[in-house]
Amino acid sequence: MQNLVRTRMAPSPTGDMHVGSMAILLKNYAYAKKHAGKFILRIEDTDKTREVKGGVKAIQDIINDYGLDWDEGPGKGGKFGPYIQSQRLGLYQKYTQQLLNETKAYHCFCSKERLEELRDKMRAEKKAPKYDRHCLGLSEAEKEEKIKNKEKFVVRLRVPDNKNISFIDLIRGEIAFNSSEIDDQVLLKSDGYPTYHLAVVVDDHLMQISYVMRGEEWISSTPKHVLLYQAFSWQQPKFAHIPIFLNPDGKGKMSKRKGTVSARSFLDRGYLPEALLNFFMILGWTPKDQREILSLEEYVEEFDPRDLNKNSVAFDLKKLDWINGVYIRKLKIENLKLKINKFLPSDFPKDKLGKILVLVRERLVRLDEIEELTNFFYRDIDLDSNLLLKKADQMLVVEQLNKSLKKLENLEAWNLENLEKTIRKLQEENNWHRGQYFMMLRLASLGRKVSPPLFESIEVLGSEITLNRLRQAKDLINDK
């Protein structure tokens, strides 16, 4: 049991989960699965001021909507619970007390104003802002007095001076810091809640997390955590800091300013969860054979954080679009029907859904394009006489429409075979230019230059609508 792989994702319920977080979650999930370990979901709700209501539920939902799940955590239980940090306050206070007793931590009564002033001053001197340990000099009596007077305080870690602090990152190797660069971290806030730094270390230890895989932006915080592991004499987990997503243009950390970034928003735009996961997989990592389309199962089998690339990666939407298209094309119609349901406009003719999907499946890049791709099947179209007459004169087009109408009106059955045979025959017998004639018919019956194949489309459209539109086209040209 000692070597069990236990990974975790520890989001805060402060708003929609970022796509980058989902990508990291995937890696934690996959690695635990690969080693028949456990993937833990822990909620880090230690900042009461930023918490949003329904945040925990939103986190659980989005994970499930991406087709993933967790083994221990809210809604699942587990023997290391509770998995919500606000329910573990006593634990953090207990461990803080331990550090206090061992003089590895100390009370700090400094006001926010003083700290801010201090920071401003140090910044002005071009130095890294650091707490000046003002309260470390307090005598025991002074401290007791302040506590008795109910003065607010925080507890800070007493960081050793000039000590080499290093850790092994699975992706990058050894990373070293000097402890003098590290601030005396606040461990316990004045409201009794722990800071992130205390809470992660305590919980990762207590929950026996063996691999901490988190975003690269945590590298500079890791020495603080290492210090804490040392202060408690706890064994460190293995660390892997995952490269972050850059904006699609490759400039800067992917941010709201340059577009939508929540994991939910991609689902809302009609990207399939499997396609998104696949995209996350191959950003910064490739399987040995370099294939780019792979299933979750295959990924679970092959992924290892040690093979991750070191550099941050641009979130290339073009590639995502390509992957999404690949996945849509692989979908069986019955399956596509289910998945596209929530993107259908209210006036979409559900009885024709299957037939229409057959026609547009290979043209869909995102599910939310369905309306744009199919509206001519169920909405009035705009006929443009200029377009109709673009490659032929008025007389010819009227003749084409007349002859077509006559034949189509007398079709025995409105099916693909009859339609194709009849129209092709008309074109051949009259020696009409095929491109012009077919395009004119497409324009007249579907109202657009770009569409699924003509015969299939008008078959689905039905005789009534098709013939009406052809008549309208004729009238329009005659009126010109």
Place this chain on the structure above:
RNA sequence: GGCCCCAUCGUCUAGUGGUUAGGACACUGGGUUCUCAUCCCAGCAACCGGAGUUCGAUCCUCCGUGGGGUCACCA
């Protein structure tokens, strides 16, 4: 600014002390075709710079440059 991380086509990457530096997306051209899309074929395109180590560096070392991250009683 301090500290830390990173550096192969536009993007995501493979790769090696000696290779025509490979693939995918995107882009361009062609084929199939009633348009578009799919599919197939072809093309364009990269080792950040400078020293050093070496018979030989894209690969190893150092410096520079560039990009990124981080410096809260937020995570």
